[in-house]
Amino acid sequence: MRGRIVETEAYPPGDASGHAFRGQTARNRSLFLGTGFAYVYFIYGTSYMLNVTAEEPGIGAGVLLRAFEPLEGIEQMERYRKTSKLLDLARGPGRLATALQIDQRLDGVDLCTDGPLWLGTSVGNTALVGTSVRIGISQEVGRLLRFFEIGNPFISGPKALSRK
């Protein structure tokens, strides 16, 4: 399966809304591995979330992947998601993880080498990138750390947050 990442949120060092804020624990240890690893966790009893770690080893920080534009393996994603609506396959962080069948087994995987999950290079023409506040958090609410491709239909969240 393959696709384009079209929406992300940053959780930088020292951010009170980030899982690394209170230091390393059994759950968030992958966040401290260094740049380019997967941090996968389970939340709300229903959803897995995928982050890409984003700092040097020992510093906890990551980027949440919130939406994905499916390009290849769409039939497989439809099976995992139990829907055939293309726009709903990976629109939202929990859906993205479900579509790619991502769970705790992929926690800590190196995304920059060959393996079950990896990051490729940019595909196609990238439109302008907009910013907004992050979705679903209650700390550091005002920071403009959500990023999305303007106009892309595969983006999650309220429409008002995806205009610019």
Add this chain to the structure above:
DNA sequence: AAGAAGATTCGCT
């Protein structure tokens, strides 16, 4: 040991 909150989704109105 118990309780609350959480980087959400789905179904129903």
Add this chain to the structure above:
DNA sequence: GCGAATCTTCTTA
């Protein structure tokens, strides 16, 4: 738009 589902982790006693 609203509330339930569902479970892990951290906080507080």
